[in-house]
Amino acid sequence: MIFGQFSPAAPEITLLIMICIVLIADLFVEDEKRATTFWLAIASLAVTAWAVLASAPDAHTLLFDGSYVSDALSQVLKLFAIGTVAIGFLYARDYLRQNKLMKGEYYLLGLFGLLGIMIMTSANSMLTMYLGLETLSLSLYALVAFDRNSATSAESAMKYFVLGAIASGTLLYGISWIYGITGSLQFDGIAAAVRNDAINSMPLWFGMAFMIVGIAFKFGAVPFHMWLPDVYQGARTPVTLYIASAPKLAALALILRILVDGLGELHVVWQGMIMVLAVLSLVVGNVVAIAQTNIKRMLGYSAIAHVGFILIAIFTGSQDGYAAALFYTLTYVVMAAGAFGMVILLSRKGFEAENLADFKGLNARSPWFALMMLFFMFGMAGVPPWVGFFAKLNVISAVLNAGFPILALIMVLASVIGAYYYLRVIWYMYFDAAEDRSVFQADIDTRIVLSLNGVAVLVLGIIPGWLLTLCINVIRTVY
Amino acid sequence: MHGIHLTIVLAPLAAAIVAGLFGRQIGRAGAHWITNLAVGSSFVLSAMVLKHLYLDGGQAENYSLYTWAVSEGLRMEVGFLVDRLTALMMVVVTFVSWMVHIYTIGYMHDDPGYQRFFSYISLFTFAMLMLVMSNNFLQLFFGWEAVGVVSYLLIGFWFKRETAIFANLKAFLVNRVGDFGFILGIAGVVMFTNSLDYATVFASAGSIAAQSVEVLPGIPWNAMTLICILLFIGAMGKSAQAPLHVWLPDSMEGPTPISALIHAATMVTAGIFMVARMSPLFELSETALAVVLTIGAITAFFMGLLGIVQNDIKRVIAYSTLSQLGYMTVALGVSAYSAAIFHLMTHAFFKALLFLGAGSVIIAMHHEQDIRKMGGLRKYMPITYWTAVIGTLALIGFPGTSGFFSKDALIEAVRESHWHGQGAVYWIAYLSVVLGVFVTALYSFRMFFLVFHGEERMDKETKSHLHESPWVVTVPLILLAIPSAIIGWFTIEPVLFGGFFGEAIRVTSEHDVLARIGETFHGSWEFIVHAVTAGPAVYLALAGALTAWFLFLKRPDLPEKWAEKFSGVYNLLDRKYYFDDLYIKGFAAGGRRLGLFLWKSGDELVIDGMMVNGTARSIGRFASVLRRVQTGYLYHYAFAMFFGLTLILAWLLWA
Numbered sequence A: 001m002i003f004g005q006f007s008p009a010a011p012e013i014t015l016l017i018m019i020c021i022v023l024i025a026d027l028f029v030e031d032e033k034r035a036t037t038f039w040l041a042i043a044s045l046a047v048t049a050w051a052v053l054a055s056a057p058d059a060h061t062l063l064f065d066g067s068y069v070s071d072a073l074s075q076v077l078k079l080f081a082i083g084t085v086a087i088g089f090l091y092a093r094d095y096l097r098q099n100k101l102m103k104g105e106y107y108l109l110g111l112f113g114l115l116g117i118m119i120m121t122s123a124n125s126m127l128t129m130y131l132g133l134e135t136l137s138l139s140l141y142a143l144v145a146f147d148r149n150s151a152t153s154a155e156s157a158m159k160y161f162v163l164g165a166i167a168s169g170t171l172l173y174g175i176s177w178i179y180g181i182t183g184s185l186q187f188d189g190i191a192a193a194v195r196n197d198a199i200n201s202m203p204l205w206f207g208m209a210f211m212i213v214g215i216a217f218k219f220g221a222v223p224f225h226m227w228l229p230d231v232y233q234g235a236r237t238p239v240t241l242y243i244a245s246a247p248k249l250a251a252l253a254l255i256l257r258i259l260v261d262g263l264g265e266l267h268v269v270w271q272g273m274i275m276v277l278a279v280l281s282l283v284v285g286n287v288v289a290i291a292q293t294n295i296k297r298m299l300g301y302s303a304i305a306h307v308g309f310i311l312i313a314i315f316t317g318s319q320d321g322y323a324a325a326l327f328y329t330l331t332y333v334v335m336a337a338g339a340f341g342m343v344i345l346l347s348r349k350g351f352e353a354e355n356l357a358d359f360k361g362l363n364a365r366s367p368w369f370a371l372m373m374l375f376f377m378f379g380m381a382g383v384p385p386w387v388g389f390f391a392k393l394n395v396i397s398a399v400l401n402a403g404f405p406i407l408a409l410i411m412v413l414a415s416v417i418g419a420y421y422y423l424r425v426i427w428y429m430y431f432d433a434a435e436d437r438s439v440f441q442a443d444i445d446t447r448i449v450l451s452l453n454g455v456a457v458l459v460l461g462i463i464p465g466w467l468l469t470l471c472i473n474v475i476r477t478v479y
Numbered sequence B: 001m002h003g004i005h006l007t008i009v010l011a012p013l014a015a016a017i018v019a020g021l022f023g024r025q026i027g028r029a030g031a032h033w034i035t036n037l038a039v040g041s042s043f044v045l046s047a048m049v050l051k052h053l054y055l056d057g058g059q060a061e062n063y064s065l066y067t068w069a070v071s072e073g074l075r076m077e078v079g080f081l082v083d084r085l086t087a088l089m090m091v092v093v094t095f096v097s098w099m100v101h102i103y104t105i106g107y108m109h110d111d112p113g114y115q116r117f118f119s120y121i122s123l124f125t126f127a128m129l130m131l132v133m134s135n136n137f138l139q140l141f142f143g144w145e146a147v148g149v150v151s152y153l154l155i156g157f158w159f160k161r162e163t164a165i166f167a168n169l170k171a172f173l174v175n176r177v178g179d180f181g182f183i184l185g186i187a188g189v190v191m192f193t194n195s196l197d198y199a200t201v202f203a204s205a206g207s208i209a210a211q212s213v214e215v216l217p218g219i220p221w222n223a224m225t226l227i228c229i230l231l232f233i234g235a236m237g238k239s240a241q242a243p244l245h246v247w248l249p250d251s252m253e254g255p256t257p258i259s260a261l262i263h264a265a266t267m268v269t270a271g272i273f274m275v276a277r278m279s280p281l282f283e284l285s286e287t288a289l290a291v292v293l294t295i296g297a298i299t300a301f302f303m304g305l306l307g308i309v310q311n312d313i314k315r316v317i318a319y320s321t322l323s324q325l326g327y328m329t330v331a332l333g334v335s336a337y338s339a340a341i342f343h344l345m346t347h348a349f350f351k352a353l354l355f356l357g358a359g360s361v362i363i364a365m366h367h368e369q370d371i372r373k374m375g376g377l378r379k380y381m382p383i384t385y386w387t388a389v390i391g392t393l394a395l396i397g398f399p400g401t402s403g404f405f406s407k408d409a410l411i412e413a414v415r416e417s418h419w420h421g422q423g424a425v426y427w428i429a430y431l432s433v434v435l436g437v438f439v440t441a442l443y444s445f446r447m448f449f450l451v452f453h454g455e456e457r458m459d460k461e462t463k464s465h466l467h468e469s470p471w472v473v474t475v476p477l478i479l480l481a482i483p484s485a486i487i488g489w490f491t492i493e494p495v496l497f498g499g500f501f502g503e504a505i506r507v508t509s510e511h512d513v514l515a516r517i518g519e520t521f522h523g524s525w526e527f528i529v530h531a532v533t534a535g536p537a538v539y540l541a542l543a544g545a546l547t548a549w550f551l552f553l554k555r556p557d558l559p560e561k562w563a564e565k566f567s568g569v570y571n572l573l574d575r576k577y578y579f580d581d582l583y584i585k586g587f588a589a590g591g592r593r594l595g596l597f598l599w600k601s602g603d604e605l606v607i608d609g610m611m612v613n614g615t616a617r618s619i620g621r622f623a624s625v626l627r628r629v630q631t632g633y634l635y636h637y638a639f640a641m642f643f644g645l646t647l648i649l650a651w652l653l654w655a
Helices: A004-027 A035-054 A072-098 A104-121 A126-144 A151-182 A187-194 A202-219 A227-234 A237-244 A246-262 A264-290 A295-315 A319-346 A367-381 A387-401 A405-431 A444-462 A465-478 B002-021 B023-054 B084-107 B114-133 B137-155 B162-193 B198-203 B205-209 B223-238 B247-253 B256-265 B267-277 B286-309 B313-333 B337-364 B382-396 B402-416 B424-452 B460-465 B471-497 B513-519 B524-534 B537-554 B557-565 B567-574 B576-629 B634-654
Strands: A061-063 A068-070 B061-071 B074-082 B212-216 B219-222
Touching: A004 A035, A004 A061, A004 A068, A004 A104, A035 A072, A035 A104, A068 A072, A072 A104, A072 A237, A072 A246, A072 A319, A072 A444, A072 A465, A104 A126, A104 A237, A104 A246, A126 A151, A126 A237, A126 A246, A151 A187, A151 A202, A151 A227, A151 B634, A187 A246, A187 A264, A202 A246, A202 A264, A202 A295, A202 B634, A227 A237, A227 A295, A237 A246, A237 A295, A237 A319, A246 A264, A246 A295, A246 A319, A264 A295, A264 A405, A264 B576, A264 B634, A295 A319, A295 A387, A295 A405, A319 A367, A319 A387, A319 A444, A319 A465, A367 A387, A367 A405, A367 A444, A387 A405, A387 A444, B002 B023, B002 B061, B002 B074, B002 B084, B002 B114, B023 B084, B023 B114, B074 B084, B074 B114, B074 B137, B084 B114, B084 B256, B084 B267, B084 B337, B084 B471, B114 B137, B114 B256, B114 B267, B137 B162, B137 B223, B137 B247, B137 B256, B137 B267, B162 B198, B162 B205, B162 B223, B162 B247, B198 B205, B205 B223, B212 B223, B219 B223, B223 B267, B223 B286, B247 B256, B247 B313, B256 B267, B256 B313, B256 B337, B267 B313, B267 B337, B286 B313, B286 B424, B286 B567, B286 B576, B313 B337, B313 B402, B313 B424, B337 B382, B337 B402, B337 B471, B382 B402, B382 B424, B382 B471, B382 B537, B402 B424, B402 B471, B402 B513, B402 B524, B402 B537, B424 B537, B471 B513, B471 B524, B524 B537, B537 B557, B557 B567, B567 B576
Parallel strands: none
Antiparallel strands: A061 A068, B061 B074, B212 B219
């Protein structure tokens, strides 16, 4: 390999090089020909994906003195992140063009964010993790504020930045405690130190609690979720799409690496905290989503509820649970990208299709895309045979196997409440008259990818076996 | 052989599907051809199976075709048990069914639902065959329910008639009661043996009988008694035994061919068949047998009485069916299972004959069913008349007819059943069956005389159109009249005394009344002579016939006078012992009131109003409150985060 001893890190290095190329090339591209940047960005993603596949390690490969790890989990997460970022870029293109926002920044910040995500998934030390997290977060803050003329964007970017800074600070504070007590920044070192009972005590738990706050913020778990609906709503839809999809994969890596890799021994201690966060997220997310009229905001609360599911899967502390969390996150990201893709599809120049009412009568306007939206909604609601059903089923069965029937019951009840607002979208699409009959302006490639995205939600549900097996194998090789 | 078994079952199903789903494409003729061919070939093949098992000495077969599911060791299978008992039932079912198929071509000629009707009766044949050929309780239950469904569909075949809808709903509901007992019985079997397979269950019958259960705490029951009584409750529903008999007379709202097929010859005898099939279980519980005997005796006698006051030609025969089913049940109760099946067979022939004859009369009378408006039909419908003569004689047990052999053997068996003791059960049973003979003759000949003899009471218009029915109607009558007349003569010896059923029916030796009768049996002729010289039954039958002659031909004014004089008794009979009033005004109306109450206050108020909508409303309210927490102020958000952090730290400190 061309990167010699650094070849396990080839994906990140490749992406960084490609970003530099795009950054410089973009300077020479005129506004009318900004599509060039888009294609360059897609090409960068393709090359990066290739680098991920080419560097495929069979097992655990450590690099940079043990600060960086390349394993099956990082591979899968990276590939999915690249994929979702790619379809996000595609969905965004038409919207940006119509709204005169076709700047190189969107793509560049998106690529930087992806770099952060990839670093996070491969982090094997607290510092690498923090580095990736900040790379991602700073890109996201800038992305949210990307439409300079929009007051709401600026407002939400400001909130996100300030709250994000607090969360980062908390996380860093927690890291410093852990480092101070265990004397190690690397997860395996921490894990080894924690096995010593003398260390496994209240100060360590305090440090962990601070870190959990940081993680919960990243996920958007209640009560650290307040930024999420505002940012989802305030950011332009392509940015929301970006925030809503790939960074969830990074959040999963964050929690798995820190709590399981590093602090797996403290499982009994963090279990309770995670459970409370998860249940609160489930309940608050689903209940408050009902009261929303803005679809981006509604999907924001829905994301909080889904985070509840992921956290409960982690809470079980079993391989089943981790595999279920991985499966849930991967499939949720696909559904979320599609759902926001639909919101983008309905928007056009000067018109932001962000209210639920904008979906009224969609079936009359385009039966096919109404069907796709139905797929996304059924998928998120967990209606069989859409993939969301299996995702939920896995989590629930992991929870039952771990011996927490009450939690399973709460999950089911919360899902029932959640079904209401997803079905309401479908109700609007099929049973209400359209107020707006304009034609979609999306290009053919967007339409095709969006359709594939929708069909994937159904097909993955009908044949969930391979992805499920993949998730189980990944978790088994890593833990 | 397996292929033949499968063909016998599936041919009617295939025909039913074709006639039912593609009736419009294949037309009326197509529908009757395909179903007739299918059922006809089922009959021929069934006859071959019987021949193979009886004449050629073939072995009984018991095998599984398909395992549907296995759950904790409980195998749910589709399989066949084809022994002589099954084969006999198959022949009877397919023969009567085939006759009815032919007859239907004439009877339903002008009906718009022609194809649908053929589809249903073929489907019925399939279901009934599944029932009798089953080798396990699950498939038995499937067949049991499937014949029930088709019966329901056919009673309400003319679904625009309110009375038909009422009748089929009634049949359905009353059968629910019986089926509830039946499925509990099956559940009991599964509970004690963890198997649905007949052979396995029968093999462990002894161990069931050795156990006891406490249905009500503190009162131990023998497990076998409980299971048998529960199974018998199912039989009571299906075979219309008192007090679950009320649906059968009303089922006459269905077209006559199905009254003959389902509500006389085959489906209603499923209960009898089932108990005979379960003989290894019933034999182990004398209590259950006593219950069977008592219920059967009550049905045999008291339902017969009702036949005397009915005026609808089909209802008279329906009550007669009830009474005859009672006879069969009595035979089961005295462990004379072979006699029950024997009577089942002869009854299938002569009762189907009577029903189809009644149908022929009904066609001629332009769907007038009131026997008071008939009379003197003899000269207009000679074939119907003579076949009715044979059917009626067989029903009353005139010496030499098939009904004579089966009924007389049955009465003998009851007389011999001393192991039930000399107490009330024995005497109720014996008197019921003996006096029942008089009653049977009375109502049978009353109907016979009122329809075919005496004054012609129909209006001129009807009279001018009276003529014999077409050949598709009369041929089945003749074909059914032949076995009704003679089959008993040839079959009594092997079926009752010759061990025809072999291992299929098991009787413990102290219960084996038929063996005791068999010791004095020296051929059919001797049997007749013995009956004429010794028994009261033949004379009671003659007395009944003569009474009918006197009352309804000689002095037709008398019955009316008596009805006025003994209005209490007459009303009791006319209102059918007030069973309908009790069920409709008591159970049904009470059930409706309870349902209404639960609907209004339970479902609408509590569940819908408070729980479902109430939950939705309160979640909605909760949502709008929680939504307000999201103020949009940055410092509120930061506060929430610190609040959360504090909570987590507090949790760590306290927990």
